[in-house]
Structure formats: C-alpha cells, structure tokens
Amino acid sequence: MKPIGREAVEDFLYREAALLDAWKLDEWLELLAEDATYRVPSNDRPDSDPRSALFTIADDIRRIRARVARLKDPHAHAESPRSRTRRMISNVRITGRDPLTVEANFVIHRFRGNDDVRQYVGRYRYVLTPEMRIRSREAILESMELGALGTVSFIL
Amino acid sequence: MSAPKLVLSDPKAHRFEVNRAALVDPEVFRREQERVFERCWLYVGHESEVRKPGDFRTRTVCGRPILLCRDASNALRVFLNTCRHRGTVVCREAEGNAERYTCFYHGWTYDRDGKLYAVPGQSAYPPSFDRAQLGLKEPPRVDSYRGFVFLNFDPDAAELKSYLGKAVEYIDLILDQSPSGRMEVIHGTQEYDIKANWKLLVENSYDDYHLLTTHSTWLDYLKSSGVEIARPEKGHVLPSHGLGKDLGDGHGTTDNINFRGRPVAKWIPIYGEAAKPELERIRSEVTARLGAERAQRVCDTNRNLLVFPNLVLLDGSSVSVRSFQPLAPDRMRVRAWALGPAEETPLARQVRLDSFLTFYGPGGFATPDDIEALESVQQGLGAYKEVQWSPLTRGMAKEGEQLNTDEAHLRAFWTQWAKLMAS
Secondary structure (H helix, E strand, O other): OOOOOHHHHHHHHHHHHHHHHOOOHHHHHOOEEEEEEEEEEOOOOOOOOOOOOOEEEEEOHHHHHHHHHHHHOOOOHHHOOOOEEEEEEEEEEEEEEOOEEEEEEEEEEEEOOOOOOEEEEEEEEEEEOOOOOEEEEEEEEOOOOOEOOOOOOOOO | OOOOOOEEEEHHHOEEEEEHHHHOOHHHHHHHHHHHHOOOOEEEEEHHHOOOOOEEEEEEEOOEEEEEEEOOOOOEEEEEOOOOOOOOOOOOOOEEEOOEEEOOOOOOEEEOOOOEEEOOOHHHOOOOOOHHHOOOOOOOEEEEEOOEEEEEOOOOOOOHHHHHOOHHHHHHHHHOOOOOOOEEEOOOOEEEEEOOOHHHHHHHHHOHHHHHHHOHHHHHHHHHOOOOOOOOOOOOOOOOOEEEEEEEOOEEEEEEEOOOOEOOOEOOHHHOHHHHHHHHHHHHHHHHHHOHHHHHHHHHEEEEEEEOOOEEEEEOOOEEEEEEEEEEOOEEEEEEEEEEEOOOOHHHHHHHHHHHHHHOOOOOOOHHHHHHHHHHHHHHHHHOOOOOEEEOOOOOOOOOOOEOOOOHHHHHHHHHHHHHHHO
C-alpha cells in the first residue's frame, strides 16, 4: 500500500478547516478517533504536558464532545452569536510515519460583532491514525500571551 | 462644581447605587490609580515562582515594570525594573535565571542584590558619582503572607498582615489543602485581556447570582457527566447553600457548600475511576491532620475570595490565583495561575489541572461566558450618561445572613472603593 503523502494530509486538513469555519461541528467530530485529544497549551509553556502544567484547553474525547454540545447551545454566550472564522493553513509537513505525525502553520482570523479582527497565529501538531482519523490535535499559539486575543471560545 | 457622587449608600432606606461613570469615566480611572492602587497592597507574585538564587520573573504591577527575583542569598526581592541611568527596563525576559542584570543600552550592570556592579567608562563621571547610591530601586514597601508577595507604593501604609485582616482566615483555608502548608504556583500562565473595567471582574469573581443564567452550559456539562445537581430550595437560585461575606476593608468572599468536583477532595465522574482512591486518601489525610470540622471547611466548601482591590483567590473546581491590572477605563489585563500543594502526587496534580479546565480560564467551560458578560456590560455602559445608576441592593432588607446571591459582599467592595476615592 502506498504510504499517505502530503497531498492527502493537506486535503484532510483543508476539509477539517472548512468544517470548523462552517461550524459543522458534528461532522468535525466524525474526523476524530475514539480516543482523540485536543489541546491548547498556555502561551508561556508551549511544549508542556497537561498533567503537570496548566493549559488553556486539554480535552479528552469526552470533553471534546461536551465542548461541541456546549458550542451548539445558544447559552454558550461567548459564541452566541457565533464568531465568523477563516483559517489559512500552510507549511504542512509530515514529521513522522509510525504513528503518522503532521505539523502545519495556521492563521485564524476571527470576526465577531463590531469587535476588531483577532488573528490567532500558530502551529498545529497532529497525530493521525492509518485510517486518517485525528488521534491528537494540538494548537500552539505563537503570541507571548493571549492578551488582546482574549479567549479561545471557538475551536482553534 | 463638585464631582458627582460615585456610590449612593443609604442602608436605612435600603438604597445602594453605583454611578456607572465609575466604570467609564477616564477622570475616575486616573484618580483611582492614585487613590486606590497607589495606596493599597498589590499582589506581585508567589514565592514559588522563583526558587533559586538568580531566578527572576518580570511583570507589570500598577503600570510599573517589576522584577520579582531571588538575590545571591536566595532572599526574595522585588525591584523596580528600570535602569537608574536612563530608565531602560534592565531585565527584558519574562522569566529565567540571571547572574547579573545588564542594561543593554549603555551597559550599566546590576548584581542579583540590585547593587550597581559596573558602569562602562565610569571615570568620565564627576567625583560625586556614587555607585552605591544607584542600585535598582525597590518599591516603598514589600511584604509577603504565606508565599503571596505584595507591594505597596505608599511608604506609610499599614502592615500587610493588618491590611489583610479577616481575609487571612480564608487564605489559610486554601493553604490547609497542603500537609506542609506550602502551596505552589503550577507552570503555565493564563494571561488575557478583557475589554471591560476591572471592577466588573471584581464583582463577577464572587457574585454567584449570575451562575445559573450565565453558566447554564457548564451546569449541563456537569449534569451530563453524572454530577447530581440538586434543585434550588424555595426562594433560592442555586443548588446549594452559600453565603456572601463582608470581611472588612473592602475584602469579601463567598462561602458555599460544595456541589461540584474539588481536587481536595470531592470526586466526580469527570476525574475518572482511577482517581477515586487518591481523592479518598487526600480527604482522610486532611481529616486526620485538621479534625473533622475543619476538614469539612477545607474539602466541602467553595470560596471565592477578593483581596481588595485586585487579587482574587478562587477555591472551587481547582485553586486559581487571579490578579488583574487596569489598562484603561474599559480594558484590563488578567493573569491567572493554578495553585497546588507542593507535595501533591502526580495523579492528584493531574486531577487538579484537569478540574481547573472544566470551569476556569479562557478556554474553560465557564470563564469565556463571564468575559462575554463583562464586555457586554461595558458596551451597555456607553449609555452611562442617560442610564446613570446601577442598583446593588440584593439582600439589603434582610436581617442576618447574606447569601452568595445577595450583594452585601459587593457593597463592601464598593464602599471601601468609594471611601478611598473620596479621601
């Protein structure tokens, strides 16, 4: 069997980005493995373990699902009305084969109400299963602190 | 023309109103810097953030660049991070360890004790130039209470311990989580801005009236994970009994019977079966050490404590230290950390950090909605000239205990704030 190439990984990441930007969160959940994790480390500890350092987000699959349920609820006030987001993903690299690990850069522009645009800039670290499901997904923000970005209320 | 009153208080008439200008007006903001922030004890950091000689952290407190560090003898020191020559910030890293602090501009170098160690081309200065007089300056007052380090820009301020007053009882309850009485700041800082006046975060941090409406999705998350949430008793809005307490001098706290998970020590299914024996072990250690009554206070109550004016210690889903700096009338910078017992096991630490994220922080299941609420208030305050007053009278007609959903503790904050502003 031909190993998964960069093009296939890019297609996958672009599809994921399109689902998230469209707030098709249930369809996004289908891209995840049964034991998936989603993490956003604290800005001053970008290479840490959530068991020993405080993160911004450290979800196991149950909390990812709870996060989606929350975001679909109109009482999730921070995202009601919802942000509009548009993600640019580039510099996609396959960094390991067994398991399949991928890194990519992202810029997410976030618009909401009459608020100024917020630009979330950083890199993704993925571990993908051979069936191209997400086993782990980490979004590492480049800014020194969240600062003017405020919250991470949508899925990075 | 005299300045308009900012707080109207008439307890007999059950009247307490806050002038919305207090949250908007740039002139109030300017006066507040002088009359509140330059006279009160302000939180700098925790001694566990710097451990060895030469360790340092830089941060801003009340607009001042501050260096929190350990000197050559490992004593904790706080310096104003500004070169005595032209004013450059001498330490430009957020954290690290330094042998010396060298200002890169002209090369003046300070040692770990803050003494001016070397000046390039010193011979060109007149004979009166005295290196011994030109060390890094310290804030007028620095003191700490059980690891929490504070400064005060008023040389005549009362001692820290007496300033903290009855808040000490509630700080001690948090520290009793640790067998040795030592809590440490865990790595990882949540640092974010809120586009709102800082006093709105004071209110929000210990106003439990908003819980049911602002945080219904958090309650749903707990329920769906298997936590039993009782129906509120008649006349109440929350699932458990809780008090709001005025601790004097502007300090205040909630003091609530716990219904959520607590790392010390109430297990909920979110923590996982594997953590159950560990939480039982923690509870029995606390009980053996403190006795049943105090152990219950430590393990089965949640307390959100305001140390006037801008330090909040949250002891609920986890322990969080939260301090916030006003940047403008409608903007603040928040810094929040997780605090845990120094001797905690890796499993207990994992539960503590995971439990933190169920509620707190910019990616948590509740804090983002608080931030949304405060920013929505600030937008609404654009009409402060037409809609001038906010009532803060919950519980005012009642004798005896004040609930966490009443506003006695919020009135205590505003009363102290107004007193300082007027003096």
